[in-house]
Amino acid sequence: MLRRKSAEDRKTEIIAAVLDLSDRIGPDRLTTNDIAQEVGVTQAAIFRHFPTKAELWTAVGDAIADRLEVAWQQAMDGNASPMTRLRALIAAQLQQIAETPALPAILHSRELNVDNAALRDRFRGVLMQYQAHLVAHLQAMAEAGMMGAGVQPKDAAVLLTSLVQGIAIRWSLGSRSFDIVPEGMRLLEVQLVLFACKEG
Amino acid sequence: MLRRKSAEDRKTEIIAAVLDLSDRIGPDRLTTNDIAQEVGVTQAAIFRHFPTKAELWTAVGDAIADRLEVAWQQAMDGNASPMTRLRALIAAQLQQIAETPALPAILHSRELNVDNAALRDRFRGVLMQYQAHLVAHLQAMAEAGMMGAGVQPKDAAVLLTSLVQGIAIRWSLGSRSFDIVPEGMRLLEVQLVLFACKEG
DNA sequence: AGATTATGTTAGTGATTACTTACTTACAAG
């Protein structure tokens, strides 16, 4: 006999399966049957917990967004200076991508970009929030005289988020043949040295 | 009566339709029926020109790769100094994304990256070629004393490709509410000024 | 002008999709 789980546990299980399968099968090709097989229930059981596939995706998006926000908060809480906080924010983001490799693929999925406006807005808001965190810390660094005159905090933040996204894509396309966190942190140090430059 | 076209013209038309629809519908959910309607023929006519959908995608991938290579070559032919060539290479890439907005999505689609191994390798080679162009020009700039000591040409090239990809994602998620080419070139100048910094 | 060929259509195929309906049973509360 199949052991039954609470709706909350099963929902968490389904969302985890979607994240896992999005990486292996692709977010846009993922079917409810694939999900059911991965979880170990019948396909109809999926719809007991999520009325439509779109709402399942929204729940997945929420889960990702929540996870990211928690990671950022922890990164900022555990560090004192603006610069170490900035480093921790980048490290946290890289770590999240390493733990959820489907993230870049979901970011480019049709589900997010075409079908599900709510999901897209949620992701855009979350990414803008991250950018705002970066800008705030870069601003603090500038006020402490740790930044050169060659770059505005806002532009620096864009360069840093691009750095993370670019590395994530390279990592993904290259079959994850390198360790994303240390490689990302190495390039971050390169960029931070450039930011500190005071030459006109 | 429907006017018939040569197989070559029709193939070009079909490939153009795939590129257009990949942006609106998404590469992984695009159906042969969608393509046929866009072109203005019946669905069966698609299979007169391409035996399978996979081979259609191979043709689309070839067309994209050719287009990119031509754009890069033109960018490098029409400019004298390493720095203006570098600028032209970045501008060309941004221009290609602006003209074919589905490019990032196709580049990360399951169709090209999972189903079609040969094509995936071709794309990876093409992107590595781009990176090699960037490294070569940055190397030339370094030898001309135009680069600071704080960054290696290889790392600088990664930062620049990340810049392009990061802007592309921001442009895509933000519903293309800004002009990608000038915004990208503006940030490129910021990064180039940082590269030139000679302070340790 | 007549024959050939290549580009097209009509009308299907079985497989798969998201989702539904009607029924069943594990489990916790009283």
Added chain:
DNA sequence: CTTGTAAGTAAGTAATCACTAACATAATCT
């Protein structure tokens, strides 16, 4: 122990998918 409910299943649904076979005609060649 009984019972109501929530978590499950079996067996469908219509729609859509890539693809095919048989037939039609526009374009081209001789």
